[in-house]
Amino acid sequence: MKTVVISGANRGIGLGFCKHYLSTNWRVIALSRIKPEIEVSNKITEKQKSNFHHLAIDLLSEASINSSLEKIEGISQSVDLIINNAGVAEHENFGQWTQQAFLNSFTVNTIAPALLTQALSSLLTNNAKVIQLTSGLASIEQNLGPLENFDSYSMSKVAVNMLSKRLSAKLLDREIIVCSISPGRVKTTMGGDEAPTSVSQAVNDITNTIENLTISQSGNFYDELGNIIPW
Numbered sequence: 001m002k003t004v005v006i007s008g009a010n011r012g013i014g015l016g017f018c019k020h021y022l023s024t025n026w027r028v029i030a031l032s033r034i035k036p037e038i039e040v041s042n043k044i045t046e047k048q049k050s051n052f053h054h055l056a057i058d059l060l061s062e063a064s065i066n067s068s069l070e071k072i073e074g075i076s077q078s079v080d081l082i083i084n085n086a087g088v089a090e091h092e093n094f095g096q097w098t099q100q101a102f103l104n105s106f107t108v109n110t111i112a113p114a115l116l117t118q119a120l121s122s123l124l125t126n127n128a129k130v131i132q133l134t135s136g137l138a139s140i141e142q143n144l145g146p147l148e149n150f151d152s153y154s155m156s157k158v159a160v161n162m163l164s165k166r167l168s169a170k171l172l173d174r175e176i177i178v179c180s181i182s183p184g185r186v187k188t189t190m191g192g193d194e195a196p197t198s199v200s201q202a203v204n205d206i207t208n209t210i211e212n213l214t215i216s217q218s219g220n221f222y223d224e225l226g227n228i229i230p231w
């Protein structure tokens with residue numbers, strides 16, 4: 001049985017990933033501060049639900065992230081896929097920027113994926129995949145909505161893309177594929193009700209893209225359908 005570790009698993013796209021991987025018979029290790037309510041999905045059988053494990057992890061805490069290795073080893077000896085999905089979007093306009101908002105953005109969106117992947121590295125199988133949920137706002141070339149207030153968010157997602165690039169080289173000898181994937185605009189607390197894509201559609205597209213990734217694609221920045229997004 002394959003094992004996936006998903007951060008930010010209690011709501012939004014992360015909860016969608018949990019339901020998807022349970023329904024396709026993976027062992028799901030869900031990291032979140034609040035326990036996900038996976039029982040609300042009637043598409044998942046009781047047997048599949050027994051493959052679900054929740055670990056309480058706060059990504060603002062290095063100690064909490066590092067404690068995940070021992071906890072996960074108690075559930076599975078190997079990990080085939082990490083989805084660094086958790087994220088925060090700070091909204092501060094230029095003129096009201098604060099150090100705290102930048103720190104929150106970088107701690108959750110950039111540093112936590114780096115430390116979590118490092119903590120779990122010894123469990124990753126050869127040919128495993130490590131995915132960062134990034135954003136189209138991370139494209140410096142496209143520089144979408146520069147007058148909007150997603151500055152610390154965009155900067156932290158640019159940095160997590162560099163994490164994918166650098167980790168892809170460090171893990172190449174184990175043929176571990178590391179990529180950043182932008183989900184597009186998705187109806188969640190972060191994406192808002194006016195976003196064009198449902199969670200289930202986004203999860204369908206992203207999981208299909210993840211499934212088809214090959215080692216030659218490692219280190220790149222993709223949209224949900226697997227199209228390259230320019231740096």
Ligand SMILES: NC(=O)c1ccc[n+]([C@@H]2O[C@H](COP(=O)([O-])OP(=O)(O)OC[C@H]3O[C@@H](n4cnc5c(N)ncnc54)[C@H](OP(=O)(O)O)[C@@H]3O)[C@@H](O)[C@H]2O)c1
Pocket residue numbers: 007008009010011012013014031032033034057058059060084085086087088108133134135136182183184185186187188189190191192195
């Ligand atoms: N939705 C979109 O349109 C969109 C667009 C581009 C990129 N993305 C990216 O896609 C990913 C998922 O987004 P979403 O729309 O599903 O967001 P969401 O609905 O706001 O959910 C965010 C998740 O991150 C978790 N999280 C935040 N801070 C955390 C912390 N300190 N420790 C543990 N978990 C923490 C939240 O847990 P709590 O409930 O405990 O806060 C929640 O589970 C994010 O990386 C986001 O940047 C989303």
